[in-house]
Amino acid sequence: MLQLAMRSVRQRPGRFFATLLSAFLGATVIMTFNSMLDTAGASGVDPVSEESLNSAAQVVGGYGTLLVFFAVASTLTVNVRQRDAEIGLLHSVGATPAQIKWMITGEAVVVALVGTLAAVGPAVLGGQVLLEQFKDSGQVAQDVDHVFGPVALATGISITLLASAGAAFLAVRRAAKARSGTRRRGVRVRVLAGCAALAAGASGVGATFAMEKTEPMAMAPPAYGAILLAVGLAILSPALLRLVLAVLEGPLAAFGGAGAYLAVRNVRRRAAELSGTLMPLILFVALATATLYMQGVQNDAIKESGLVRTVDDKNLETLNFVIVGIIVAFAYIMLINTLYAATAYRRREFGQERLAGATPAQVMRMIGWEGLLLTLAGVLYGSLAGLAGIVAFTRFRTGSSLPDQGLGLWLGTVAAAAAATFLTSLLTAHRALRVRAVTAAAVIA
Amino acid sequence: MARRNDHEQTSTTAEALRLESVTKVYGTAGSAVTAVDHVSLSLPAGSFTAVMGPSGSGKSTLLKCAAGLEQPDSGVVVVDGTEMKGRSEAALIKFRRRRIGFVFQDYNLLPTLTVTENTTLPLKLAGRRIDRDRARDILTQVGLQDRLDHRPDELSGGQRQRVAIARALVTEPGVVFADEPTGALDTRSARDVLDLLREAVHVHGRTVVMVTHDPVAASYADSVQFLADGRLAGRLADPTVDAVAQRLAHLGDAVADQTATGV
Ligand SMILES: Nc1ncnc2c1ncn2[C@@H]1O[C@H](COP(=O)(O)OP(=O)(O)O)[C@@H](O)[C@H]1O
Numbered sequence A: 001m002l003q004l005a006m007r008s009v010r011q012r013p014g015r016f017f018a019t020l021l022s023a024f025l026g027a028t029v030i031m032t033f034n035s036m037l038d039t040a041g042a043s044g045v046d047p048v049s050e051e052s053l054n055s056a057a058q059v060v061g062g063y064g065t066l067l068v069f070f071a072v073a074s075t076l077t078v079n080v081r082q083r084d085a086e087i088g089l090l091h092s093v094g095a096t097p098a099q100i101k102w103m104i105t106g107e108a109v110v111v112a113l114v115g116t117l118a119a120v121g122p123a124v125l126g127g128q129v130l131l132e133q134f135k136d137s138g139q140v141a142q143d144v145d146h147v148f149g150p151v152a153l154a155t156g157i158s159i160t161l162l163a164s165a166g167a168a169f170l171a172v173r174r175a176a177k178a179r180s181g182t183r184r185r186g187v188r189v190r191v192l193a194g195c196a197a198l199a200a201g202a203s204g205v206g207a208t209f210a211m212e213k214t215e216p217m218a219m220a221p222p223a224y225g226a227i228l229l230a231v232g233l234a235i236l237s238p239a240l241l242r243l244v245l246a247v248l249e250g251p252l253a254a255f256g257g258a259g260a261y262l263a264v265r266n267v268r269r270r271a272a273e274l275s276g277t278l279m280p281l282i283l284f285v286a287l288a289t290a291t292l293y294m295q296g297v298q299n300d301a302i303k304e305s306g307l308v309r310t311v312d313d314k315n316l317e318t319l320n321f322v323i324v325g326i327i328v329a330f331a332y333i334m335l336i337n338t339l340y341a342a343t344a345y346r347r348r349e350f351g352q353e354r355l356a357g358a359t360p361a362q363v364m365r366m367i368g369w370e371g372l373l374l375t376l377a378g379v380l381y382g383s384l385a386g387l388a389g390i391v392a393f394t395r396f397r398t399g400s401s402l403p404d405q406g407l408g409l410w411l412g413t414v415a416a417a418a419a420a421t422f423l424t425s426l427l428t429a430h431r432a433l434r435v436r437a438v439t440a441a442a443v444i445a
Numbered sequence B: 001m002a003r004r005n006d007h008e009q010t011s012t013t014a015e016a017l018r019l020e021s022v023t024k025v026y027g028t029a030g031s032a033v034t035a036v037d038h039v040s041l042s043l044p045a046g047s048f049t050a051v052m053g054p055s056g057s058g059k060s061t062l063l064k065c066a067a068g069l070e071q072p073d074s075g076v077v078v079v080d081g082t083e084m085k086g087r088s089e090a091a092l093i094k095f096r097r098r099r100i101g102f103v104f105q106d107y108n109l110l111p112t113l114t115v116t117e118n119t120t121l122p123l124k125l126a127g128r129r130i131d132r133d134r135a136r137d138i139l140t141q142v143g144l145q146d147r148l149d150h151r152p153d154e155l156s157g158g159q160r161q162r163v164a165i166a167r168a169l170v171t172e173p174g175v176v177f178a179d180e181p182t183g184a185l186d187t188r189s190a191r192d193v194l195d196l197l198r199e200a201v202h203v204h205g206r207t208v209v210m211v212t213h214d215p216v217a218a219s220y221a222d223s224v225q226f227l228a229d230g231r232l233a234g235r236l237a238d239p240t241v242d243a244v245a246q247r248l249a250h251l252g253d254a255v256a257d258q259t260a261t262g263v
């Protein structure tokens, strides 16, 4: 079966690019941060440097790992969903469900391993650059050398493997269940999983208040909380999308034309599939708003406490924003990656729509309206998850409920999310529309 | 709706479809396949033509070229007095959704739309008023009145095929191309569909070009056009089931002979 899996990887290199990229980037981020633990553990590192490195790795490495896990898992889920036709074909030529399950999972394992190995080089470089930042900000002594060791490698491989193989396994199982008509139970499991993630997120946010005022890791619980809330909302997004649709369907039907007509039906009837695309969008919005605002609040608090002198102060701020920036950038790339894969896959559908009489412009307008619905849902639910973390952390740090940072960061995040959604899907659709309709429609995906 | 269509009828030329030396080659150099080879054809408005030939003889390609879905490598295609060549994709699509109905061999229904929505989609896309009663009438005629709100993946192959036929007729097009429209149907549903196509010709004055394998289906047409290896291979007027079957058998022999002698 592994042989079959390898052949399948070789024959469709394009399809694996999106998953390979997500495994590669995810492993790079995880190993970059976790190499700080290797570095701190080396002999001859002074206690202050060790403490700085450990806490940074635990806080950021911790929620960063959680984010990577879900981002990689959602890419894999989208990928496996797209292979329904292929899975059905294997099924019809006599492959047993177990064989199919192992083939898809085996492929995911191969892709995760290759991605992680390719990430070692960049992670070593990234770790060195990050360590320099620590030194420049005075958090770590100048004589500490970067070490890329067992902790980085083990976390990189295990998290990436677990996320991709686990997601692939669940996705094929779900596909098999859908085929045998036991979908209802799947929905119940989904609701349960979503609620569990929401509960975990709420307790993460709540745990903020259990922290000591001086605790340097106080940002960790609300960040974890925001991510888990985002994941919970993403899992429940089929229902939430219908909520957004219920509000907007009337105006869209009245003013939107044929493009909106198709968009509304696509979103409503593919809500479950779309949750894979919505996941990275909600995650990005939640994570970007939560970490950027919390970091701002944290920096202000440090300034006010007068603990650090101004030069160090400035450097520390820079360091913190670099760290947060890496994670946010990762979430952003994953969003673009998933949107690209999801739109490129629809080449056949675009062909069918044109054969049924839709002009290329009407198909583009359909994509535009879908982008609007996705962006609205993603921003709404992502902001809610992020806000929960922000309010908890701000209350904890300053006693007031909302940070002084203003709406600028949030507006910037929303603009970035909207730009990624519209540009990626419209440009990808535009490219897909260059293929003649009869040719595109004839392709068996 | 019907009145508007009558008006269109008077303005159409007597010739519904003209092909002049149409050639379509797939692939490049070494692996090139000439799917349609210098085919010339003229079909009068209000005619019902069956196209028959062995599998791979170019029937589907001929239909796609005639409908402007495929660009011929050379030759001229004129539908309802309008030449297809040199027009933008958008212009062709707009022309097609007003004047041409196409029943695809693999149905080509959109999976997120219901039976009714799939059927009325061409009207919606053209910004035309959606006459739900008329859509229901057509769907009833093809026997789908109990399936209006089902989605394609909840239908059998034969039911999907009937949705595709309803969709091709709902815009009241001048020319209908149907690629094996009864291929997935049982005898009874096939007869209903063929009656519907014949009614489109004889009652509403449309022109129907239908690819089929089935001599019984072909006998519903006014004439049968045979195709072998991408080339026209004879025509049969007022076809009967027996006459068609006989010609097909000879056509098979001729092709086999050609292959055997390597011509
Ligand atoms: N998109 C395509 N690319 C390459 N070859 C094609 C394509 N479509 C059809 N052909 C080839 O052209 C020939 C005619 O095909 P087709 O028109 O589908 O025949 P028919 O409908 O009579 O069975 C066949 O040899 C087929 O393999």
Ligand SMILES: [Mg+2]
Pocket: B059, B060, B061, B105, B179
């Ligand atoms: Mg064919």
